Amino acid sequence: MNDSVESFEHASLLAAHDESNAYDAVVPPIVQTSLFTFSSYAEMEETYKGNKVRPVYSRGLNPTVRIFEEKVAGMEGAEDGLAFGSGMAAISSTVITFVKPGDRIVCVRHVYPDAYRLFETLLSRYGVTVTYVDGRDEAAVAAALPGAALFYMESPTSWTMEAHDVKALAALAKSHGVITAIDNSWASPVFQQPIKLGVDLVLHSASKYLSGHSDVVAGVVVGSKALIGKIRGQTLPYLGGKLSPFDAWLLVRGLRTLPIRMKAHEAAGLSVARRLADHDAVASVSHPGLGNQLPPGLSGTSGLFSFTFREGVVDIPAFADRLQLFKLGVSWGGHESLVVPAQVVLVQAAGPNSAIDFGVDPNMVRLHVGLEGADALWNDLAAAIDAARRP
Numbered sequence: 001m002n003d004s005v006e007s008f009e010h011a012s013l014l015a016a017h018d019e020s021n022a023y024d025a026v027v028p029p030i031v032q033t034s035l036f037t038f039s040s041y042a043e044m045e046e047t048y049k050g051n052k053v054r055p056v057y058s059r060g061l062n063p064t065v066r067i068f069e070e071k072v073a074g075m076e077g078a079e080d081g082l083a084f085g086s087g088m089a090a091i092s093s094t095v096i097t098f099v100k101p102g103d104r105i106v107c108v109r110h111v112y113p114d115a116y117r118l119f120e121t122l123l124s125r126y127g128v129t130v131t132y133v134d135g136r137d138e139a140a141v142a143a144a145l146p147g148a149a150l151f152y153m154e155s156p157t158s159w160t161m162e163a164h165d166v167k168a169l170a171a172l173a174k175s176h177g178v179i180t181a182i183d184n185s186w187a188s189p190v191f192q193q194p195i196k197l198g199v200d201l202v203l204h205s206a207s208k209y210l211s212g213h214s215d216v217v218a219g220v221v222v223g224s225k226a227l228i229g230k231i232r233g234q235t236l237p238y239l240g241g242k243l244s245p246f247d248a249w250l251l252v253r254g255l256r257t258l259p260i261r262m263k264a265h266e267a268a269g270l271s272v273a274r275r276l277a278d279h280d281a282v283a284s285v286s287h288p289g290l291g292n293q294l295p296p297g298l299s300g301t302s303g304l305f306s307f308t309f310r311e312g313v314v315d316i317p318a319f320a321d322r323l324q325l326f327k328l329g330v331s332w333g334g335h336e337s338l339v340v341p342a343q344v345v346l347v348q349a350a351g352p353n354s355a356i357d358f359g360v361d362p363n364m365v366r367l368h369v370g371l372e373g374a375d376a377l378w379n380d381l382a383a384a385i386d387a388a389r390r391p
């Protein structure tokens with residue numbers, strides 16, 4: 001981990017701090033209320049005039065949610081943040097704020113599948129078009145950017161784990177006056193801080209590592225006061241996808257252990273990925289940490305990666321059913337290890353005529369390496385491969 005990563009540890013995450021400092025409680029209270037009342041007509045008037053900032057109604061400002069927003073903004077090195085009831089609510093509200101009919105988005109290929117579907121099924125109805133580019137190909141990105149309204153990034157990408165030079169891409173977009181947003185769920189701010197690489201807006205599915213316990217669905221966007229203010233003022237009130245106070249409280253609890261969880265996911269993930277890469281049943285492993293050095297901008301790797309079985313060697317349904325520690329399930333970022341066959345969730349579900357290229361093939365499998373321990377997880381995988389090997 002580099003110095004800038006160490007710097008947010010741990011004071012802001014662990015500090016009882018927070019806004020109210022109620023009863024000097026170490027854990028901030030859950031302000032589980034929809035409504036805040038005013039002590040006088042004058043106070044109500046001052047608040048509605050904008051002269052006083054205070055909670056009015058929890059679709060806007062809620063103190064528990066605000067603690068979470070401020071902590072994530074602090075970790076990412078951003079001025080401000082806004083939390084939502086899911087990662088997709090954060091993504092859709094952010095994207096919609098910065099495009100209008102006739103606009104074009106440039107998007108790196110192989111982003112999170114529901115972000116693709118947002119672009120292809122919903123935004124296309126409102127006259128927004130999208131150009132997909134290989135984010136590793138800077139010339140292709142430069143050619144696509146002129147005239148675009150937004151550059152949407154994710155690095156590494158979902159499933160294929162294509163890692164980009166985020167700093168270089170952000171600089172290209174800036175030179176064309178294009179606003180940039182990146183989905184940073186995979187690395188978390190522990191291993192990648194895109195604001196410091198020049199990106200304007202950083203998105204998270206907080207359901208994943210920020211929560212860390214698979215008990216919350218949530219999202220967050222951070223950036224400058226001006227850009228976050230646009231999302232807060234122009235989009236959030238009407239789409240209304242605000243995070244709830246109880247979920248914010250769970251997220252604040254999760255954040256306190258984020259740095260140590262990420263180091264554990266990194267170590268176990270690399271250990272399992274290296275052993276898979278050496279296995280004779282495996283054709284390739286897509287993990288950004290397997291090269292001689294990390295991709296630029298990344299200071300570490302998380303526990304999510306994919307690999308591809310050699311054609312015909314392993315019965316993938318039998319492999320998946322034989323696993324005991326790895327549970328069959330989507331999502332990731334919690335303590336538990338998970339396995340997802342691409343064949344089921346992306347190949348068959350998308351259908352033969354799908355125009356969307358997720359970059360996967362039917363022999364691809366995604367793993368989330370949790371906190372059970374690398375050796376136990378490897379033994380589980382190796383035994384399942386042996387049991388499912390075709391004669």
Ligand SMILES: *Cc1c(COP(=O)(O)O)cnc(C)c1O
Nearest residue numbers: 086087088112183185205207218
């Ligand atoms: C899960 C996920 C999302 C969507 O987040 P939700 O909280 O499920 O809405 C977005 N991006 C990535 C990379 C994800 O894995």
